[in-house]
Amino acid sequence: MTETIRPGGCLCGALRFEATGEPIDIGWCHCRICQRSSGAPAQVWALYPSEAFRWIKGEPAIYASSAEGRREFCATCGSQVAFRIGAYASPNVGCFDEPDSLKPRRHIWTESRITWFETPDGLPRSPRDDK
Numbered sequence: 001m002t003e004t005i006r007p008g009g010c011l012c013g014a015l016r017f018e019a020t021g022e023p024i025d026i027g028w029c030h031c032r033i034c035q036r037s038s039g040a041p042a043q044v045w046a047l048y049p050s051e052a053f054r055w056i057k058g059e060p061a062i063y064a065s066s067a068e069g070r071r072e073f074c075a076t077c078g079s080q081v082a083f084r085i086g087a088y089a090s091p092n093v094g095c096f097d098e099p100d101s102l103k104p105r106r107h108i109w110t111e112s113r114i115t116w117f118e119t120p121d122g123l124p125r126s127p128r129d130d131k
């Protein structure tokens with residue numbers, strides 16, 4: 001049996017990645033760092049163990065967005081493609097070639113949710129990232 005491999009990349013194509021297997025979790029993040037770094041009301045991430053995520057084309061630029069977290073993005077087009085923390089890599093779902101196959105399961109950091117941005121999905125919500 002072969003494992004699912006999901007490819008993706010940045011807007012301009014300079015960065016390409018592959019994520020292998022099924023993600024551990026998928027969710028919306030409404031934190032201020034995701035809002036500011038993406039310019040969007042929220043980001044949707046798919047959490048993988050680091051070893052299941054790899055760059056197959058290009059080298060990302062890296063920004064340490066907190067003491068533990070870092071954002072990997074394309075220095076040419078500016079797409080923020082992945083977030084890394086500890087032993088995990090979270091590519092942003094919008095950067096996958098087929099984002100439809102990655103459905104969010106929960107919302108985190110809703111304490112900073114932008115009030116006019118609402119998704120009527122009935123998914124569990126955490127004020128912070130307390131699983």
Ligand SMILES: [Zn+2]
Pocket residue numbers: 010011012013014015074075076077078079
């Ligand atoms: Zn790019």
Ligand SMILES: [Zn+2]
Pocket residue numbers: 029030031032033034035109
């Ligand atoms: Zn966030």
